[in-house]
Amino acid sequence: MAHPPNISVYEGEPAQLPTISSAEPAVVVAGFHSLAVTCSDRAVSAAFYGKVGFSTVPEKTTDAVTVLRNKGGLELHLSVCDKGVDDDQNILMDFASNKYPGHTHASFVVPNVAAARTYLEGQGIAISGDRTRAGKLYAVFARDPDRTTLEFERNHGEVSICRRLSPISFVDV
DSSP states (O other): OOOOTTOOOOOSOGGGOOOOOTTSOSOOOOOOOEEEEEESOHHHHHHHHHTTTOEEOTTTOOSSOEEEEOTTOOEEEEEEOSSOOBTTBOTTTSOTTOOOSSOOEEEEEOSOHHHHHHHHHHTTOOEEEEEEETTEEEEEEEEOTTOOEEEEEOOTTOHHHHHHHOSSOOOOO
């Protein structure tokens, strides 16, 4: 993986972070810690995300936020919204006449997209779409209980990055 000049990749304890000089950017994204998910029912969302490998972290969960974590260390912070979805539609994705600002989906790397599709369907999670190129399946999409789009992908050619960052085994499809 190529890095910009003068940038060190963070590996190890925070005390080992490189000193950033004026010649280096002030922010170097080294990974993804958490995703805040606003939902209409935290228990329902926690059960849904449990089907895709997230477990509650009791010591971090509060009255306002349920914290979930997967085996790779990614956390989801579930909080309750003021108003749920209307007519089973997500305000960020499902209205062609108005596009509002915000994050429209989360994309998760999986070792095998076809196996992910089979697993999701076996869990009763409907597949809302897929992405193919030249006959290869690169991603499948599903919606959480509040209609947030989730992408389960494996972009061929980027697997070496995933192997270094994840304890999960990757297979070629």
